[in-house]
Amino acid sequence: MGPTASGKSRIALEIAGQFPVEIVSVDSAQVYRHMNIGTAKPGRDILARTPHHLIDLIDPVEQYSAAQFRRDVLNVMQDITGRGKIPLLAGGTMLYFQALLDGLSVLPEADNRLRATIESKAVISGWPALHKKLAALDIESAARIKPTDSQRIQRALEVCMLTGRPMSEILKAPRNAELPFRLVKLALLPADRGQLHQRIAQRFENMLQEGLIDEVSLLRQQFDLNPELPSMRCVGYRQTWLYLEKKINLEALRDKGIVATRQLAKRQLTWLRSIMRRYEVTALDCLADDVHHQVRVFLHAANIGDGAAQ
Structure with a gap:
């Protein structure tokens, strides 16, 4: 390394x-x-x-x-x-x-259709606006992700929408x-x-x-x-x-x-x-x-x- x-x-x-x-x-x-x-x-x-x-x-x-x-x-x-x-x-x-x-951690696989939907919203509203939406769903993830970091904002929102749980909560679970x-x-x-x-x-x-x-x-x-x-x-x-x-x-x-x-x-x-x-x-x-x-x-x-x- x-x-x-x-x-x-x-x-x-x-x-x-x-x-x-x-x-x-x-x-x-x-x-x-x-x-x-x-x-x-x-x-x-x-x-x-x-x-x-x-x-x-x-x-x-x-x-x-x-x-x-x-x-x-x-x-x-x-x-x-x-x-x-x-x-x-x-x-x-x-x-x-x-x-x-x-x-x-056991996170869901990427969902291309959902990602496309998130990206479409970003084109209209901008990633900082989606970052605010993320903060409402998962304040811990939003705190460590920059409002301009499109890739991580997208993934965190995707996980929230697919699982109904904050990604930060899932990441705390024991790992194998x-x-x-x-x-x-x-x-x-x-x-x-x-x-x-x-x-x-x-x-x-x-x-x-x-x-x-x-x-x-x-x-x-x-x-x-x-x-x-x-x-x-x-x-x-x-x-x-x-x-x-x-x-x-x-x-x-x-x-x-x-x-x-x-x-x-x-x-x-x-x-x-x-x-x-x-x-x-x-x-x-x-x-x-x-x-x-x-x-x-x-x-x-x-x-x-x-x-x-x-």
């Missing part, structure tokens, strides 16, 4: 070269097909050499939930261990890690988090936030050089997209959308993309530290020159490869 630009993918590939593992992506952006550059998805040569799972699952017009991830990742882990290999989960979507570790695996948890954390920011800036510049703008432009031609879809709300894609709409220039795209990625890393670190307070997690400095050696020592000490698949 770790924030963006902490070197998770590189470390995972090195582990795959030394241990009998298959990599499982824990990344809410890499689930989208055709979104390769902005999600830092592994290239074809890497995928051909090292098996990866839970990438390229859906088109950018579709949605993917933490509940779907938990179901899919458990199935994939069972399949990998059934073949005598070890699942190596690597990524920065802390919501997905938390879903795996803590389990999930029992797992048939021994989990060995490793976090890559930066000792110097400034150095991480430098990495983030260079990484976003590389994405622009590799063709992020052309990638988003092609996606807009291929699919019926809008800026409120979860895929287009991903960091980098949201800012490139604004550029293609001629609302910002190239310099602003670069600046806003870097700032948004820094904010993402900050949220990831906050969430990760919350996980670390509740679970036994080994933390290593992702900026250390010998971090690769430290990872190898850690894995050997944890007896990875010696009965760990069971």
